[in-house]
Amino acid sequence: xxxxxxxxxxxxxxxxxxxxxxxxxxxxxxxxxxxxxxxxxxxxxxxxxxxxxxxxxxxxxxxxxxxxxxxxxxxxxxxxxxxxxxxxxxxxxxxxxxxxxxxxxxxxxxxxxxxxxxxxxxxxxxxxxxxxxxxxxxxxxxxxxxxxxxxxxxxxxxxxxxxxxxxxxxxxxxxxxxxxxxxxxxxxxxxxxxxxxxxxxxxxxxxxxxxx
Numbered sequence: 001x002x003x004x005x006x007x008x009x010x011x012x013x014x015x016x017x018x019x020x021x022x023x024x025x026x027x028x029x030x031x032x033x034x035x036x037x038x039x040x041x042x043x044x045x046x047x048x049x050x051x052x053x054x055x056x057x058x059x060x061x062x063x064x065x066x067x068x069x070x071x072x073x074x075x076x077x078x079x080x081x082x083x084x085x086x087x088x089x090x091x092x093x094x095x096x097x098x099x100x101x102x103x104x105x106x107x108x109x110x111x112x113x114x115x116x117x118x119x120x121x122x123x124x125x126x127x128x129x130x131x132x133x134x135x136x137x138x139x140x141x142x143x144x145x146x147x148x149x150x151x152x153x154x155x156x157x158x159x160x161x162x163x164x165x166x167x168x169x170x171x172x173x174x175x176x177x178x179x180x181x182x183x184x185x186x187x188x189x190x191x192x193x194x195x196x197x198x199x200x201x202x203x204x205x206x207x208x209x210x211x212x
Contacts, residue, residue, distance in 0.1 A: 006061055014057035021049045073145040080145035084154035087137065087191060088161035095176075095183035096166045104183070105174040130185045133192045140195050 025046040029039050058065070073080070099105035141150040162179055176183045 006063070010057045010061045010063055013060050014053050017056050018050060018053040021053065022046060025049065069147050070149065071147050072149065073147040077145040077147050077150060080141045080147070080150035081153050083195070084141055084150050085157055087154065087188075088158045090191060091184055091187045092161055092166040095181065095187045096170065099174065099176045099181075099183055100170075104176040106171045107169055108171040109169055130180050130188055133185070133188045136192050137188075137195065140199070140201055143201050144199060 025042050029042050029046075032039055032042075057063075071077075096105065100107040138151045138154060141154055142148060162184075167178065170177055175181060178184065
């Protein structure tokens with residue numbers, strides 16, 4: 001029970017620091033206006049603030065870093081990396097393939113052009129729900145492997161695959177595809193449900209609580 005109270009306190013501190021810092025950086029970007037490229041310092045600070053918030057929370061609650069492992073994790077680590085690699089491929093081929101085939105988005109073939117990238121809706125409720133689901137998938141990768149490498153790999157391969165060939169093969173704005181498109185979210189939901197049903201994490205979470 002004590003470990004759960006400590007975990008809840010850590011999460012409360014994490015979210016408090018995260019929300020306060022993120023609100024500040026986003027406010028500065030909005031006030032300054034103009035292209036995002038002119039405020040890369042603020043954008044990078046916003047992106048890294050999640051890490052800063054996590055470190056601050058751990059320091060305040062004096063949480064041991066023993067659960068942060070850079071080891072590969074044997075077969076469990078390999079399986080997690082394979083799942084991380086499959087995620088953007090499954091999402092891309094199903095969501096984008098469906099949108100292209102029934103005319104919800106226009107396929108043009110890979111092009112290195114800003115105009116050919118599908119629209120993103122980073123601040124909408126649909127986008128936030130997608131991020132929540134991705135959080136579950138990343139947690140699954142971390143807890144099932146015992147290593148943070150699968151999460152690092154997942155972030156990189158998602159950006160490389162979705163923002164790369166799939167977005168660059170889609171011309172014009174579309175609410176259906178892109179990182180936060182409706183079809184993208186639906187496929188991510190299905191992917192998360194498969195992980196939840198096929199490889200549940202209850203035992204892994206219990207193990208993690210015993211090591212705190």
